[in-house]
Amino acid sequence: MRSNTSKQRGGDPGFRYLKMFNYLMSNVGQISGVELRSNSLKDSKQIHSSGHVNSVKITQNYLRKITADITADAERLQIISFSQNNILEIKNDTFKGHFDVEHIDLSNNTLRSLPDKNFYNMHKLKFVSLARNILTTLPRNIFSTLNELSTLDMEGNSITHIEITHLPFNNFQLSYINLNYNPIIKLPVAIFYIQGLKTVDLKYTKITFSALWSILETIDILSLLISIAPVVDISNDIVSNLFPEKATDFVWRNVDLTGCKVSGFDWTEEQRTALTFAKTKLRIILSYFRFVLTDNPIDCFSNNIVFLIDLVSINRKNGIFSGNEYFFNEWRCENPIEFRGRLLFKIKPEETYYKMHDTNCPSECACFFRYNKSITIIDCRGANLSSVPESVPPGLIDMWLQNNNISMLNFRAYFYNVRQLYMSSNSLRVI
CATH class of the missing domain: 3.80.10 (Leucine-rich repeat, LRR (right-handed beta-alpha superhelix))
Known part of the structure; x- marks a missing residue:
């Protein structure tokens, strides 16, 4: 040359x-x-x-x-x-x-933006890196003609959301998408429609599962089924094919959410009891997609996890789950402190509780209600108290007063309702 x-x-x-x-x-x-x-x-x-x-x-x-x-x-x-x-x-x-x-x-x-036809008709394009720019969004259908694209790297931008039109969901070759270190909040629905996708990196984004139910409801179940089992016959009876048999060479599709903001699942009572396809979609997704939740602040309060525990338990009894799936052995609680490090699906519903709001709750403490029981927990652990709270919500009470500076246990009228009293690591001198 x-x-x-x-x-x-x-x-x-x-x-x-x-x-x-x-x-x-x-x-x-x-x-x-x-x-x-x-x-x-x-x-x-x-x-x-x-x-x-x-x-x-x-x-x-x-x-x-x-x-x-x-x-x-x-x-x-x-x-x-x-x-x-x-x-x-x-x-x-x-x-x-x-x-x-x-x-x-x-x-x-x-780069702050891209022209809408930047990669138009580049049918042989296999690798695109836009990593470490300052893109905030993407043009609609920018990758739609890239039928051979296998790797898409957009790490370290300022992208806040990924819409269906932002990814080439009709592409059969795309196996890896990197969206690490973007301020994305909502889990992108399009990742469930791409047939060849093996790994989506969403590490250290701002994704939560607070809107998980609404995400599930927006997922097109037909597109989801075609993605996971493209040869299944779903033309006649979609319901009978909701759980197609896994291929012998089945591998999990990895969705890596390491270091994100997943703290809970935030189901409402109405959502828990609703007869919708959202539960079915969740079962399908858990059967084919491996969500890595390392270093996430998962709250194992009853309003977050009991519905999920019950749903997984029912499907295990029905043979949908074997008990060896990754989430049984990988998902761990971060909060509350007594559950920290415990496997989420090893926790029994009766152990759990959820936060309650009551004007009688001591300002220095947090109040919780035990799942399926009429018992209120007054959690004043490490609150630097010098005396026992004067008032608490009515009803049966479990008092958690560990790690304070209480030197005298003065009688309170609500003591008649106290079921358990924990006062380890205080400065008690007089009872």
Whole structure:
């Protein structure tokens, strides 16, 4: 490969014209590529490539805008990398006509938005990296024509939501999506529709399950079933095929939510008793998708987990779950403190309780109601109390007063209703 670099006459003395020529070397094959790394290039008009160029890599420079000038006359281009520049803008026709490109890397720039036809008709494109830019959203259908795309990396942007139109859910090759370190709050529904998807990284996003029920209700069950079992016959009776038999080469589809904000599932009483497809969709999703919830603040209060425990227990009895699924051995409680580290599905419903709001609850304490029992827990552990609270909610009481500075146990009228009194690690001198 030879290159011709010369100053443009009568123009900017900093302008460089780069033209690539190809030739065959015996026993080596065709050499075609240009790499301009760690230079001081600032203007895409300074660079032009033509001929049979397999790759163009212009990285660690100071480009602010990318236009079609760089690659317009390049033929057989397969690899494009403009990573680690200061790119703010990409023109809509930048990659126009490059139908053979398989790899585009635009990572580590300062892109705030993308043109809607940025990758249009690039049918051979397999890898796209937009990682570590400052994108806040994506154009509708931006990846819709990328039928061969297998890896999509959008880590470290400022994307707050992913809509169905943002991902190529009709793509059968897409196996990996990286959305780590984006401020996404809502679990993207589109990940349940992509047939070839193996891993979705959503680590250290802001995803919670507070809207999980509404998410389940918006999932199209037909698209979900086609995704997990594309050869199943669902034309006649959708209900009889809700749990298609798993293939012998079945592997879990990983949804990694490590370090997110999943604290609970927040079912309402109406949702728990509703006869909807939401429960069925949840069973299907738990059967095929592996949710990694490491380092999440999972609250194992009864209003969060009892419904889930009961749902899983019923489906285990019905043979839907075997008891060896990942969530039996991986999902652990973070709160309350006495459940910390315990496996969620090892907790018995009768052990659990949920927070209650009562004006008689001592201001320094938290009050809870035991699941399925008429017992109130007054949790004053570590509240730096010097005396026993004067008033508490009515009814049977469990008093948790551990780790305070109480020196005298003064009688209170509500003591007649106290079922359990815990006062370890205080300064008691008089009872």
